Amino acid sequence: MGVAEERIDRLHDLARAAASECEHERARHYVRLARRIAERNRLSLPRTFKRFTCDACDAYLVPGKNARVRLQDGHVVVTCDCGHQARYPYEEQ
Amino acid sequence: MALTPETLPRHELNGLPVRVAESDDPGTVGLEGIVVIETTNTLQIEVRDDGGSRVVQVSKSGSVFEFAITDDAADLEKGSGTTSKLADSQPDSSEHDSDESDRAGEGVAYVTVDGSRLLSRPARRTETNGDSPWQ
């Protein structure tokens, strides 16, 4: 694993920790930095990173705190406090 | 490449415990805390003192920082062959202008880095002097 991937991993952890302490601006800073590193090094971000960050405002999402998670027919809807919604399909087992 | 004394100048600094060892600004010498935000020219260090915490902004240029990196990185340094090989194969120049002195503790390595080596946009530090395939 290269330095860039490891930095993204660390930033993911830092963003999660900051968000859980309600330091949402700091969490955004880490999310933006991780995105920039991925972009510059042509890496794709891990799926958990993509699912737990808001595409619109870069917030790190903590369900129940600054994100609403609802199940609909065949997909999950995650609504950020900024109002942006993300939909992900799921398959019933 | 794990976080080792060699890779630290290209690695993530946010979240690392740090001490300001020397600085042109006497007010910041001896500060100890966690790096919370890095900018091109500064590190913002969160210092916990009795009760609360405050964030102090320290200029990179003109300061010497001592970072503490824990267990896994220090173990890798001694144990694995690959990291030491990589370190050996680095050009001599980079070995000399890096004034890294490692004081090994119990699973903690202290790495002293001159702030001028960290002057770079945070997202670009990884590329500037490294193993990027595009150079």
Ligand SMILES: [Zn+2]
């Ligand atoms: Zn949002």
